[in-house]
Amino acid sequence: xxxxxxxxxxxxxxxxxxxxxxxxxxxxxxxxxxxxxxxxxxxxxxxxxxxxxxxxxxxxxxxxxxxxxxxxxxxxxxxxxxxxxxxxxxxxxxxxxxxxxxxxxxxxxxxxxxxxxxxxxxxxxxxxxxxxxxxxxxxxxxxxxxxxxxxxxxxxxxx
Amino acid sequence: xxxxxxxxxxxxxxxxxxxxxxxxxxxxxxxxxxxxxxxxxxxxxxxxxxxxxxxxxxxxxxxxxxxxxxxxxxxxxxxxxxxxxxxxxxxxxxxxxxxxxxxxxxxxxxxxxxxxxxxxxxxxxxxxxxxxxxxxxxxxxxxxxxxxxxxxxxxxxxxxxxxxxxxxxxxxxxxxxxxxxxxxxxxxxxxxxxxxxxxxxxxxxxxxxxxxx
Numbered sequence: 001x002x003x004x005x006x007x008x009x010x011x012x013x014x015x016x017x018x019x020x021x022x023x024x025x026x027x028x029x030x031x032x033x034x035x036x037x038x039x040x041x042x043x044x045x046x047x048x049x050x051x052x053x054x055x056x057x058x059x060x061x062x063x064x065x066x067x068x069x070x071x072x073x074x075x076x077x078x079x080x081x082x083x084x085x086x087x088x089x090x091x092x093x094x095x096x097x098x099x100x101x102x103x104x105x106x107x108x109x110x111x112x113x114x115x116x117x118x119x120x121x122x123x124x125x126x127x128x129x130x131x132x133x134x135x136x137x138x139x140x141x142x143x144x145x146x147x148x149x150x151x152x153x154x155x156x157x158x159x
Numbered sequence: 160x161x162x163x164x165x166x167x168x169x170x171x172x173x174x175x176x177x178x179x180x181x182x183x184x185x186x187x188x189x190x191x192x193x194x195x196x197x198x199x200x201x202x203x204x205x206x207x208x209x210x211x212x213x214x215x216x217x218x219x220x221x222x223x224x225x226x227x228x229x230x231x232x233x234x235x236x237x238x239x240x241x242x243x244x245x246x247x248x249x250x251x252x253x254x255x256x257x258x259x260x261x262x263x264x265x266x267x268x269x270x271x272x273x274x275x276x277x278x279x280x281x282x283x284x285x286x287x288x289x290x291x292x293x294x295x296x297x298x299x300x301x302x303x304x305x306x307x308x309x310x311x312x313x314x315x316x317x318x319x320x321x322x323x324x325x326x327x328x329x330x331x332x333x334x335x336x337x338x339x340x341x342x343x344x345x346x347x348x349x350x351x352x353x354x355x356x357x358x359x360x361x362x363x364x365x366x367x368x369x370x371x372x
Contacts, residue, residue: 040288041291042287043284045242047244075244082316083317083329084329084331085329086327104249105246105350110245111244112325146248146249146252146253
């Protein structure tokens with residue numbers, strides 16, 4: 001009997017580890033440094049930025065929604081033949097252990113048909129929809145028009 | 160055996176000395192040639208002495224404005240459109256910071272934003288848009304023909320893309336820097352810093368002290 005104790009302990013440990021892994025939330029996707037930019041009056045489009053980090057298996061950002069705009073498009077920007085070109089893409093891959101960066105002058109989230117201009121200092125609610133991680137709702141602080149970085153008071157707003 | 164080794168060592172030494180001499184000469188030549196290059200601009204410098212191509216478009220109040228109206232000031236000119244969510248606000252905000260950083264000299268700088276989307280960008284909308292960045296910015300629009308002509312004068316590549324009701328415009332993102340004498344002197348880029356613009360504008364203003372303003 002005594003000789004069986006060590007292997008049994010090992011087995012228990014293994015089961016325990018497995019159980020712990022299984023009970024962890026599936027989502028390992030986090031949204032960090034999310035912010036939006038104030039928009040001038042009369043213009044019904046805007047831009048939002050964020051860093052999506054993924055500590056787990058590969059996932060996909062399949063949609064983004066906002067309470068203040070009819071639509072949110074995921075845009076890739078690139079220089080083509082001397083022109084800055086931005087194109088909507090249906091979804092963005094969030095690689096395992098990797099990051100997706102939306103930033104000024106690069107890929108960004110375009111808010112289309114804003115119901116009203118975005119005002120500096122307010123919070124904009126946006127929902128990021130992932131194929132595996134599901135829906136993550138984030139409050140984005142609104143930075144001044146044209147600002148190239150998140151408002152200084154911005155912390156990581158995430159759920 | 161020892162003779163061969165000795166010879167090799169001498170050859171190697173000779174090669175090393177020749178190489179070092181070459182490097183020194185190249186360095187001297189480079190220093191001499193850059194010393195005569197005049198002011199050290201940080202932006203891409205165009206050695207032009209002819210005036211920038213003139214044009215006439217309409218400002219936010221519908222008044223006609225020509226480039227030559229801004230002689231005496233450094234003109235920073237950027238092409239874009241108001242429904243541009245990312246690039247245009249980024250660049251215009253940067254230019255507003257450039258103007259602020261120049262303090263009193265900022266009054267001798269004129270930012271001009273020219274739309275590539277005259278169908279959607281009315282004079283009133285251009286006015287509202289540019290005022291959001293700086294009340295002194297001038298937004299210019301015109302007919303499609305006038306806009307295309309100005310874009311061609313400045314080699315601005317632009318093309319509509321996407322569905323007709325919600326198209327975007329791919330466009331080149333250079334900022335044109337015109338000196339107080341009306342000459343096109345420098346080209347700024349999206350990644351040109353505020354500090355580099357300020358540095359170069361000060362050089363251009365120094366050449367023309369106390370211009371109109």
